[in-house]
Amino acid sequence: MLTLRTLCERRDLELTVLVPGPEGALDCEVSWTHNTELPDPSPYLRRGELVMTNGLWHIAGHSAESFVHRVQDAGASGIVFGLRREMPATPADVIDACRKAGMPLLELSVDVPFTALSQAAARTLAEQRQSALMASVRRGNALADAISSGTGAGGVLRVLRRDHDLRLAVVDRMGHLLGSAGAGLTDDDLVVVARAVARRPPPLEVTLSNDSAALFPVGVFGEADAALVCLRPAAALDEAERGALEQAAHFLSMETARLHAVQATEMRFAGELIDMIFAGAGASREFAARLKTFGIEAADPLAVCALALAEGEAAVSPVPANAVMAFFVSEGVPAVVAPGGRDTVALFPWRLTEGELEASMTRLLSLLDRQLPKQKVVLGYGGPAGDSTKLKVPLMEAREACQLLARGSSAARMARFAELPSHSALLGRLDGQVVQRFADALLTPLRDHDAQRGAQLELTLRTFLANEGQFAATADALYIHVNTLRKRLTRIGELTGRDPMKFEGRVDLFLALEADALVRS
Template identity: 50%
Template sequence: MFTLASLLEDESLGLSVLVPGPPGALEEPAAWVHNTELPDPSGYVRRRELVLTNGLWDDRIAASGFVANVQRAQAAGIVFGLRSERPTTPEDLVAACRDAGVPLLEIAAAVPFTAISEAVATRYTEERQGALVGMVRRGDALATAISRGAGASGVLRVLRRDHELPLAVIDRMGRLLASAGTELDTAQLHTVATGLTRRPPPLELDLGAAGRAALYLVGAVGDVDAALICLRPVSELTRVEQDALDQAARFLSLEVAKQQAVQAIELRFASELLEMVLSGGSRDAEVPGRLRAFGVDPEGPLAVWTAAFAGPEATLPGLAEVIGEFFVAAGVPVVVAAGSQDVVAVLSWRQGEREAALLAERLAAAVGERFPGHRAVVGLGGTARGPAGLREPLIRSREVCRTLRRGGAGPAVRTFAELGPHRLLLGTQNAVALRTLADGVLAPIREHDARRGGELETTLRAFLDHDGHWQATAAALRVHVNTLRNRLAKISELTGRDTSRTADRVDLFLALQAADMV
């Protein structure tokens, strides 16, 4: 882009101002130059082009009409070229430009219009060369920042060397990865995260008091993982600024991909730790080393917590990362492993159960803030004196979490001891004993269901959940009471336990609980 003022500074063009136009008009960017002698060039002149003319139209249209047509095309102004036949600019053209507020320049007869075209082309070439050089230089700086581990903050620092823009990098979980020249509150971060879930994501968002912000999407593996936010609308950004932001967003994709790879390795490493704890045996010796790799002291007391969302949707992408961030912020060394139905945390813990419950409630609240509309629950499995004792707290914490998920609007945090004596009893048994109890009672029912596509186990669970009430159970299953009676009779026949007797109901209930725990 060029301006009329920049052309006036070039003495070789021999330009002079006859009508400056409105204040600041000479400093407004112009798009290009357009040489025309048409009475009405409005159909050909593009917006912000500078019209060059010798006035050969004056025998077909009045000066005021020509100026009106130029103004309708939203041209940047008019340059009138003097000739030997017309050594001065017509007064009626000067008057028409003054009345219409259209800038009017005069060029000497000795200077051809091609001199202006060449000057403008030279400026464009210099501008594009400068932009290209700047992009290459900035690309080198961005690559250096990424390779040296400067992260998203390093990318923003490089970007702000040339452009003083208010910037932030926010991921799809609403986490602020970096910022420069601006501060965003929790609501604004959530607005961006919500916008990134749309398909397609928006290129601008209204951030309330911060105004409209331009979004430059950052994707690592074919999906939108984050966004580079500029707290200005796109309409207020120059082409050079837009190109710089787009370039920075591409380099941020490399940084996000690197972070995702590291997180994937850490989550896999943590998941293998849980497998070692649950399997026991020959892999017990590997557990202390895995704990040390995450900064957890294997020689000290170790607590196991399990978190999930209440209701059918137990986990969501990013839950493990949010939980890990919480413990880091709290200064608690931890290993966080994501499962299909929960997220398990093994942490160093030297305080009591009361302090654990208070921190767990803060964790549930923090997760709820990051995932609006979802209620987080946390099961505390107790502590172990070293890696060898982790298995039972792990099983207990998962059982507590599973119970809380089904508990509706109950407490968000509970310990295993608060669940009831029957779970305490089952919690003292190993996996083999629990599986033996469950299979010994439930195997005939499950074989029948698998062979005939029946729902005997579902019916038994519903019957016990409704305390043996026939009408309530039938309503929950949406079957007739007689159908329910027939199913329970079949259960009694297969298991040898009468669902109407308390002792037999206890056997059936404990078998179901044991099955859930293993």
């Protein structure tokens, strides 16, 4: 088990205990390390994580007591304050805040980077995880050699192929091919396997394009993250082959867990970058340094897109970040991909033309359509911005365009903010309560009248506007006489104070209907 005491006992890390915390705190489990300079990192912390900070938030004037309180509420195991040449000692108010809160506080030498601490934690955790898994399988097996040598899923499959004449592949739940040995899976095959992995529990066999294939779930704690696919029916496997495949699936679970842990860390790191853009930190050295870890230079032209799944009229959720990242990997473009509550944001360098940017976003949307065939994916995009300091507006516009598309404000599924109808864009930027009050002021009298008298004033108004104010076409659509239509429109004007037979009245009533649809989505 990784603990604060374990890390402190490593002399090469040069850690000093400033606040030990309550009795036994130094011996509590540390789940992972998390580097942050946000004044409130709690949304990105998981219970048991060790928070590492250089105190840039402190230099900016944020409260030490507030920072420690947020970290403690998130369930962190402790705080490591990394000294710098500019800050050779841990601030007294940080020490006092940790002492009052009972939060363990360690001080890291100027000469030791946070990466050394993270690597030490990673090595300890990896050794413990490997030891626990290896205890359940035969020692010295060639599969362990394949994993420990870093050859990944492909190495495991090659070991199996040396002993058994099997065609094999490893496919994750997003339909990505993690490794293959003798198995030529088509795109349709990958989709079939991904859907099977998503089922609870996954089936033991699926029908692919050429033959039936046996599936061996790969995952930890009973949750399938991927599947080891053998292109042979389950009934055709002998006991030795089945045993070897089951054994390999156990080892592959360690590899997929490692991959997902790395991806999860990158996603949280990416989320902090997006928050820093909104906070106006796009010009800071810290932002540029973090951006560079993703292979992106802050001085480069940058583009941004936001993607969401529109499920029905109200539910809007982010697109799986792994699927978005897979696209940029296939395009050879470095990217920061951050999933949020309602959308997934991707930030990436772009030196080509705006037309080529649109073509690239079209390819991304097409890929997601293939991977998520039963979902409606929408995409808003912005840029290229000249550099990271100009990202805030394109980011805001990309996310706003995405949400407007998800709400059905346009028939399009991909657009820039400026390409959307002006009334949708303007309504989308107003406070939701203001929009609601405007819509209710005009539409509630109509709806009350219709409910009390069994009338159809709202339907009449919608039909009249849909027919661009043409009396004959509207009357025909409603199967009523033109004089009846005029009486209804007059009544609408009396109830709302807006005459639908005049242009300005029609504009207000149209906006009320659009606003009502927006706030109800």
